[in-house]
Amino acid sequence: MGQQVSVLRSKKLLFAIGALVLVSLGLLWGSTVLSNKNKAAQAKAEDELPEASISSDASGSQILISSKQIQQAGIQLQTLGPAAADVQTRLVLQGQAQWSPESKVVLTSPVSGVVQQVLVQPLADVARHSNVLAVHSPNLIQIQNDILQIRAQQQLAQQNLARERSLYVEGIIAEKRVQEAQNQVQRFNIDLSAKQRMLQFMGGSSANGLNPVVYVKSPANGSVESLQVSVGQYVETGTVLGQLVNSDLPLQLLLQASLADSKYIHAGDKVKVEGCEITGYVQKVAPALTGNTQTQNVLVQMDAKDSCLREQQFVKAHIQSYTPTVIAAWSVPSAAVALKDGKHMIFIKNKSGFSTMSVNLIGVNQQQSHIAAAALRPEMQFAVSGVERLKAVWSGFGAEQAPAVSSVAAN
Template identity: 30%
Template structure:
């Protein structure tokens, strides 16, 4: 019985000691600092805003033209280059003439259309005449049906001839003139199908070219990509799809599209993003630096100088009416002079961002760990 009472007394003592120790540790989180001490130590405060991601580390990037943004102008017919109407790096507009091509095939296509259009007009005239004769009872209905079939066949042949000339690069005005019996042209003008910049010219004046041979390239630089090289070890830390990247020394914004599937020999992976602002300030192939935000969200961006370490924990000193409270936080990432932390913080609270070593000494002297 005596031993049982002793054990019960020891248990109560341990519980009381543990409760007392916990209360002391809770009290040790807060400590007093008078306004005079605050001024004497030169402690500066910073107000916490709403939680937001901090700008991440800077990584190298290269400006890339999406494949769909480059148009290759090729020769629709065999012939010779009569004249180049643009130069490399020249800005062009939609519908602007680029190349004048002389081709014997162009004459043949125009002749075919002229003959088909003539037969179609004749067939239509015959149909009108036959309809008049049939209405007077002079000819049988079979003659009308034959004339209708002939007119329909002639229209189809004309449409086919117009399509062939259109595929050769002829514009609507040229096709209409030929079909109406106007003068034929001995040269073909090739036009820009979209605005952009002439990035490369493969042909020269007087050169003989074959059908489908590339003549020049026009790049529409209104839409560009950035290929950012990220170390594989950092891939899980950087921004997810849809995040916004910022240029380091350019007023440039880009939206993350995703990671490439291949790791390079230098152990980097490509983070592709689409430029949403500032595309006019960069050129295709240009190398630059962009800042990639971290993937963590819902935390606080604080200066490096505001965080103190004690044992294996990190703390911020949050201002109170009587002094400060050492608030435990978790550091998730860092970039430059900023840290991304998560903890029991609220917008509007003030934290110490200077002389935190002095505050740590005061805190530990109050009852914190040594």
């Protein structure tokens, strides 16, 4: 009987121990499950944090934001490279190609007369010294006739001089008559030379006798831009007949620059036309703005002629402007620079989020800005997108409704 009681007690003890073990395992499992749920809930809460939870600290120079929030907000970072001693600003301007004033050639009538023939048409190519128009002028006949008469008188005067010299040698006449004959020959020579120069200026020739037609010739290789006369029209000496352009000379570019861009453009800056190999240089920047567009005209002289560039062609030109500076400068995307109260700044990445840094703007265009600051160092990371959202938080918009970021672990 006593042995049965002992066995029964042993069984009860084993059962109690087993129950205790099962309860302990159940408590341990429940604790683990609860802990995992809390961690998952916390991670989910961090992943689904609203944008308003981004805030700035009390000092106003630090934006508190976690790495996950940076990713959610679409903020992209870039690393500062080495600083440069010379700032090179690249500008892209648009405009048109045009002929330079030196390439314009005006055709004028050398004589008074009637336009007898138009030998070319507008926009036609002409070679140097080729005939463009023919003008019939009675004045040519008068000059040519005067030349023929002077030549005849000159011939008689030379014969007379030879006779007078012969008589002087024989002692028949005095030396004075020889001198008078020489003066007469010299006077005819001067008159003949003057008439020939006048005929040459009028474009005529005395080689073929009397010819009332003079041909107006092209002074250079080029094209006929316009003709202002027609066949049968009477013109006076010096009347403008038309206009040519010297196609051997390079074109110019007339570009438009905004007021913000024009202050970085200087005479002598190198210019390259998109799609062409030739280059040019900035000749002048107009001091005044154009009334309807509020832009400044930039005149560019191309270095050479090229078939890729034609008159009145719309072009896109790249200008490289160099500005020497005594301080270190960095080139950053223009979108990374924010402006507030007249001051420029960028957002530098740190452990708690972003800090604001004031910078000096040395050069800027639509793509790149050149900045300088004593605290800037290579390898610093800064925001290049989402800058406006950071600026809004830094300025205090929405921060008062945001939950405390300090409760979120900032990476």
